[in-house]
Amino acid sequence: xxxxxxxxxIAIALTADIAESRYxxxxxxxxxxxxxxxxxxxxxxxxxxxAEMADQGLVxxxxxxxxxxxxxxxxxxxxxRVRFHRNVAAGGQLPAKKLLALDGRAADAREAEALGLAxxxxxxxxxxxxxxxxxxxxxxxxxxxxxxxxxxxxxxSETRSVTEALARCGVEDYTRRGTRITAKQANxxxxxxxxxxxxxxxxxxxxxxxxxxxxxxxxxxxWFAGDRVTLTIDGD
Numbered sequence: 001x002x003x004x005x006x007x008x009x010i011a012i013a014l015t016a017d018i019a020e021s022r023y024x025x026x027x028x029x030x031x032x033x034x035x036x037x038x039x040x041x042x043x044x045x046x047x048x049x050x051a052e053m054a055d056q057g058l059v060x061x062x063x064x065x066x067x068x069x070x071x072x073x074x075x076x077x078x079x080x081r082v083r084f085h086r087n088v089a090a091g092g093q094l095p096a097k098k099l100l101a102l103d104g105r106a107a108d109a110r111e112a113e114a115l116g117l118a119x120x121x122x123x124x125x126x127x128x129x130x131x132x133x134x135x136x137x138x139x140x141x142x143x144x145x146x147x148x149x150x151x152x153x154x155x156x157s158e159t160r161s162v163t164e165a166l167a168r169c170g171v172e173d174y175t176r177r178g179t180r181i182t183a184k185q186a187n188x189x190x191x192x193x194x195x196x197x198x199x200x201x202x203x204x205x206x207x208x209x210x211x212x213x214x215x216x217x218x219x220x221x222x223w224f225a226g227d228r229v230t231l232t233i234d235g236d
Contacts, residue, residue: 010039010049015058015227019073028066029059056227057135057195074132077232078205080175083163084130093132097160101127102153104146111143114208114219122146126156129193136194137229140222162218171211179207181231194225201226
């Protein structure tokens with residue numbers, strides 16, 4: 001099996017330190033010389049690790065001052081009610097969504113099965129990018145049955161929020177029927193949007209949300225930047 005490069009191991013270790021609040025947002029990291037001594041490597045190896053973290057938006061350098069923490073991995077609860085804006089805001093970060101595409105088309109076999117439709121039935125597909133403090137943390141694709149929600153396209157276009165858009169269409173509450181989490185590697189398109197290297201580890205979640213009567217209202221797939229998000233299992 002291939003060994004993890006030393007610079008990558010250092011980047012992973014420092015990212016974990018940030019995630020566990022050993023370094024808070026705005027803190028200065030130890031100098032390159034101090035990190036080189038700590039990890040038993042040369043300064044070039046440390047510099048590459050810090051450059052990788054900077055590319056991911058976790059740290060930034062100030063000329064003559066050092067390298068500072070600019071972000072921390074986002075805790076993202078997965079439970080009965082998964083709400084993006086609430087989850088990110090609860091962690092003290094500013095949530096936002098960027099609309100990438102909003103298209104109506106025929107359901108494929110997988111979407112039809114998840115939503116209780118027949119293959120070829122009309123669906124609305126919402127592709128977007130989720131951000132925390134303006135840093136991309138996830139790509140998502142939400143697929144909705146089109147027939148029950150004729151006003152959903154306009155609501156999503158205006159609000160970007162699935163919760164608010166569904167509420168405008170009469171779905172006051174919805175819950176997660178189940179979630180499957182799988183480790184993947186970022187393809188070229190995902191890497192471009194998430195600001196990671198192609199092949200970098202990402203976490204894919206697949207879930208179905210249902211209304212109060214148990215009818216599927218959303219089939220969701222999300223690809224999280226693996227080193228920018230910590231998925232946590234909600235107690236409910």
